[in-house]
Structure formats: C-alpha cells, structure tokens
Amino acid sequence: MSSLPPASFQTPRQIFAAFDRGDLSRESFREAMNEHALQLIEEMEEVHQNPVAAWMEHLRSRRAAGKLGREYGEAMVRELLVALSEVPEFPLARWIWNADRPHLPLYCFLRPKAEPVFRIQKIVCAPFVVMVRVEYGSSEKSATVREKFTFTRDQVGRLRMSGRERVK
Known part of the structure; x- marks a missing residue:
C-alpha cells in the first residue's frame, strides 16, 4: 500500500478490547475486523502482482x-x-x-x-x-x-x- 492508513484505523487488539468493554456492537466488531482483513488481502494481492x-x-x-x-x-x-x-x-x-x-x-x-x-x-x-x-x-x-x-x-x-x- 502506498499511503498511510487513516489515523482512526484500529488494530485488532484495540478492536477486541473495545468489544470486550462493550463499546462496540457485534455488527460494528465484524465491520471493523472485516476492514482489517480487506486491507491485509489488498497487501497480499500487491505482493502477488x-x-x-x-x-x-x-x-x-x-x-x-x-x-x-x-x-x-x-x-x-x-x-x-x-x-x-x-x-x-x-x-x-x-x-x-x-x-x-x-x-x-x-x-x-x-x-x-x-x-x-x-x-x-x-x-x-x-x-x-x-x-x-x-x-x-x-x-x-x-x-x-x-x-x-x-x-x-x-x-x-x-x-x-x-x-x-x-x-x-
């Protein structure tokens, strides 16, 4: 990836902590983890190219x-x-x-x-x-x-x- 991720992007560790505290709903948790997974997949595709x-x-x-x-x-x-x-x-x-x-x-x-x-x-x-x-x-x-x-x-x-x- 050629650009830095947005500053609001949370790591999976931070997402899990927010979910455990009750700050995230199950759906928000899944969306945040999906965003993280999609960025990883994008980077893997760049490596493959x-x-x-x-x-x-x-x-x-x-x-x-x-x-x-x-x-x-x-x-x-x-x-x-x-x-x-x-x-x-x-x-x-x-x-x-x-x-x-x-x-x-x-x-x-x-x-x-x-x-x-x-x-x-x-x-x-x-x-x-x-x-x-x-x-x-x-x-x-x-x-x-x-x-x-x-x-x-x-x-x-x-x-x-x-x-x-x-x-x-």
Whole structure:
C-alpha cells in the first residue's frame, strides 16, 4: 500500500478490547475486523502482482531484523514494537500490533523500502526508560516522517509512552 492508513484505523487488539468493554456492537466488531482483513488481502494481492519486488523487500527486512536483534535483542525490539503500536494516532500500528507473537518472525514487522516504510534507526535502553528513533511513511527521504519516542516502564514493567517528538 502506498499511503498511510487513516489515523482512526484500529488494530485488532484495540478492536477486541473495545468489544470486550462493550463499546462496540457485534455488527460494528465484524465491520471493523472485516476492514482489517480487506486491507491485509489488498497487501497480499500487491505482493502477488510483483513477486520480485516483494522478495527484495523480504531480504531487506530480514537483514534489518537481524541487525536489530543482534544489537538490541529480539525480545526488546518486540516489546518496543508492541509499545509503539499502542501509541495513539501512530499510523503504522496495524503492521506491528502483534509483534509480541514469537511464532511470527521479527522481519515481518519492518518495511525498509516498501511504502509505507517503517525503519527503526536507533534504540537506547536504560532500566526504566527506552528511547527509539523511527522513520516511517514515504520511501522518499525528504517526505519520510522521523520521530523519537520515549517510553517508561509502569508499575508492572510494561512500556508506556512518556514523550514523542519530531526529528529533522
């Protein structure tokens, strides 16, 4: 997909939570999940239409994931991806919401060149604070959004966003 999803698009995790709270009717739940499924199918069709480009993106993603895993540890990267997916109005949450699933390879969540791109530039870890710099959006360098997120650990050790700023 060449454009970012609408900011109001919810991840399946958020849809299930809203349904469990009673905020969504059964019909609204089905419509929201159907929208998510249709977007996934659309992306699969794009991959099928251009398998060479998809294979090249796959190789780039594997290389980026391997580098992140070696530098920061796979568990830390996964935890950070889930925390990013819970950031309000983060447009790429639909790609990373299930990064905590160990049976899904880490490279599935990175998009080095395919639009919308999603790259992790740097992670700085401390015991209770984690900072990450990411790039996302357009594949053109001048149009790519660069942001720095700061997460702190709450009482149970989960990462919660405490700061967000645009980086030039």
